[in-house]
Amino acid sequence: MKTGRRRSVITGIGVLAPGGGGREEFWQRIVGGKPAIRRITAFDPAPFRSQIAAECDFDPARHGLTPQEIRRLDRFALMALACADEAFADSGLDAADPERMGVSLGTAVGSTIRLEEEYVVASNGGRDWMVDAGHVAPFLHHALVPSSAATELAVRFHAQGPAAVISTGCTSGIDAVGHAHALIQDGEADVVIAGASDAPISPITVACFDAIRATSPRNEDPEQASRPFDADRQGFVLGEGAAMMIVEELEHALARDARVYCEITGFAARANAFHMTGLRADGFELGEAIMDAMDQARLAPESLGYISAHGSGTKQNDRHETAAYKRALGLAAYGIPVSSIKSVIGHSLGAIGSIETAACALAIERAVVPPTANLTTRDPECDLDYTPITAREVTVHNALSAGSGFGGFQSAMVLSRLDAT
Known part of the structure; x- marks a missing residue:
């Protein structure tokens, strides 16, 4: 090939x-x-x-x-x-x-x-x-x-x-x-x-x-x-x-006839140059990283089947991240299942991004979106589909993994089924 x-x-x-x-x-x-x-x-x-x-x-x-x-x-x-x-x-x-x-x-x-x-x-x-x-x-x-x-x-x-x-x-x-x-x-x-x-x-x-x-x-x-x-x-x-x-x-x-979970079709990173622990409310830098990764993958927002959110559980991060998805994906953001596995396994600092990437690869292979546990009371400022409580069977051709870190680091990766690229 x-x-x-x-x-x-x-x-x-x-x-x-x-x-x-x-x-x-x-x-x-x-x-x-x-x-x-x-x-x-x-x-x-x-x-x-x-x-x-x-x-x-x-x-x-x-x-x-x-x-x-x-x-x-x-x-x-x-x-x-x-x-x-x-x-x-x-x-x-x-x-x-x-x-x-x-x-x-x-x-x-x-x-x-x-x-x-x-x-x-x-x-x-x-x-x-x-x-x-x-x-x-x-x-x-x-x-x-x-x-x-x-x-x-x-x-x-x-x-x-x-x-x-x-x-x-x-x-x-x-x-x-x-x-x-x-x-x-x-x-x-x-x-x-x-x-x-x-x-x-x-x-x-x-x-x-x-x-x-x-x-x-x-x-x-x-x-x-x-x-x-x-x-x-x-x-x-x-x-x-x-x-x-x-x-x-x-x-x-x-x-070698290997089994392929998925392809990495886009990756981008940005820094906010703003504050050591603070985030801009508009989600600008994370939104820019997402748009760059999506452009590399040559995908329209409607093509995403799942977003693995950073979803740390701080008010500042969750609202910043919600704004970034809306900024990068427009109205399509409202129709994409999003979840945070940190609700189940906590935040392992530098390791969590690779764990969430693995979760995306498995979601693509197995057509299941993991839920956000403990999401029982909606925050009006976090108004996307955050897949509360229960996993969802969804055919995922393309998934986005997003990360945000102290120091202003913002990263996004797009993973795709091989037959979808």
Whole structure:
């Protein structure tokens, strides 16, 4: 099949998310709309305003990771490896030219857990200004540089092509897959292991978001706390997780008769240059990213069958995002099913964009749109079809995944069924 241009497709998916141990458990969880949010168990959250999170019940040994890897690596890197193993197996890719295989890994906060734990040990619980380096783990330098996780992935799969870590806050996951798409288009690689991972549930992270009152204080009812687009929402719920995908050049995939989930047909990113945590009410930059991605995909707004929203559950974000869809898609925005899976699995910072991209790919393959859980009271300013409570059977030829992050990062990706392009 000759196309005249290099096209990128997703041929393998691996996911670790709260409430599930892999891709299929994740899919059943989000389609069922059952939130996996609870009081934090990783540490005592009593001192904090927000004491809830969406935690993964992740045992790295059960995922085949070795004692040496478990000792050497932070939780976020271990989750990335486990997801990449699942994605690689799912792709059916036995082997690839090492020099034509790359890695694109997204993360917002990297080895936060390991760095905090080791500082507590070295400083005697924060009491000593002069720390004794002899008390820290010998692999602490791995935690300092997030690029070490990309190296681990490259070594594991013998990838000798381009390797990078993308860290753009809460859009890191979408941007990492977008970078893989660009590597394929530019001819730099034929296969890219792409996605993102974050394990931010630690005292320092919870304190950071408490300080700006961004997270929900609905501690008495954790499963109801993540309420994107609902009038009673009180902030986002912190989560953790990872998703890795095999992004492959189309003709390379067809030559080996690979199963193709979907094609990446458009990707664009913008920055608002406005405020570190604030958003313009008109949704201008996100709207611009969406229009750019749609133009690349050569799609009219009416062609979209699903939008995976950023949908964090803060009043500012949800209204900004609603305005962006109206700006970019016009009246067609009112007829497109939209949902936020953060209502089920929380907000895993840099990882969530890749998890939501995986959800879009599965929605295209399985003709089901996951719901927005806990959406019971409509916010008049969020007046689109946000697929409340119950999943919907919909034939999805084209899906849009949108992301918005602190720092003003705005990203959009369009995924399409191969026979729709």
